Amino acid sequence: MQFPLVHISWALADNAARPACDAFFQDVFGAETVFEMLVTPETEHYGFDREERLMMIGDAMIIPIAPAGGGAQEGSPLGDMLRRSAAPMRWIGLALKTTDLKAADDWFASRGFKRHYDRGMEEHYFLVPRGQVMGMRLEIVKQDMPNEPRIRPDWSPARWRDAHPLGIEGLQAVGISAPSLAEARELFAGKLEWPEIAARGEGDAHLAAFAMGDTVLEALEGAEGSPVADHARDVKGIYHLVFKVKDAASAASYLRGKGLTLIGDVSARFAIAPGEAQGRLIWFTETTPGGYPEVGSKLGEVAGG
Incomplete structure (x- = not known):
């Protein structure tokens, strides 16, 4: 079963560091913002526990994530995970796309993987915790990311x-x-x-x-x-x-x-x-190693989950 790459994420321990991190990718890589989740007076009632900027670099989406709102407090599950995961050379993991979450769950289960569902998100994604994939967390997602550009017929990197x-x-x-x-x-x-x-x-x-x-x-x-x-x-x-x-x-x-x-x-x-x-x-x-495919996202071919 093949799962196109949705995004690559890593953690920042302190939200104050996120603007400089985002600016690095914007300045050096020409990263393009497609969505930013912010804790503001207008969004406070949603109970956001993080802030993040979804950025495109070519055909890849990069998401640095920092605790914010309720996540800034010790004891927040998401905030504590981000603080544990924030270190040089440490990433959270990969999100991979499926159009059939139940079939994907069955596929991973049949191979002995334990899956985790965040409460209220059971119809949208599940996680394969990092301890089962050599320290790399997998997020199997059905829904498209906010303002996902790669599913538009006119999008090009x-x-x-x-x-x-x-x-x-x-x-x-x-x-x-x-x-x-x-x-x-x-x-x-x-x-x-x-x-x-x-x-x-x-x-x-x-x-x-x-x-x-x-x-x-x-x-x-x-x-x-x-x-x-x-x-x-x-x-x-x-x-x-x-x-x-x-x-x-x-x-x-x-x-x-x-x-x-x-x-x-x-x-x-x-x-x-x-x-x-x-x-x-x-x-x-600038080289493509022998056996490697040509680069290019296939996310648009499985869009609309």
Whole structure:
């Protein structure tokens, strides 16, 4: 069963930090806001416990989330989760799209996954807690996100490729740190039935790539003492994102012009130093590894849930 990617989310411990985080993506990536949830006097009666901005970067939706309203108080389930999850190199997880929530629930149940339903949201989504997916929470959603642009027949991510200096063509992969590739294969190719499409060395790690809906999940097993191995032991979950760009040298020149420090190899794969990228590792490459599909969201093909 294939589930197109809806969004990638991570947590901020303090809502005061969210504007700077959002501004980073708007300034550096040309992120486009499609919706912002705010706690205001007009929305207070809804009981919101967070604030968040839904931002598009090419065909990918990124959502930094911070506790607010009732979530700012200790003891709030959502607020406490966000505070626990807010740390450098830590992400919440992925949301994946389904048009039939009951069938998706049955599919995950048949593979031994426990599902969690937030009260009142039983018809809209369920969660597969992060402890079952190597520290990456999965949210299986039926409803479309507010103002979802990718379901519109006239929507195109081409402006990020053609008009923005980064030249982003699309999201190529999401990386996750794994205790071992054997465990990753058992989980992703086995239980989740995401076909393995590539395997290679990547820096100080071994990598196995799996076809996950309309993007790629890269599982990395790091050498002992490496950042990847430390992440798999201490942080867990999503380790990086990879964006495909039209011209790597031009993208690197633009980022350096912003005063950002780059790591990696521009001719292969390079990133903004995580300390200058909101504590997350985001790679860029102009190459498509063997076996990988061309980038491009398929969300519009399963719209209207």
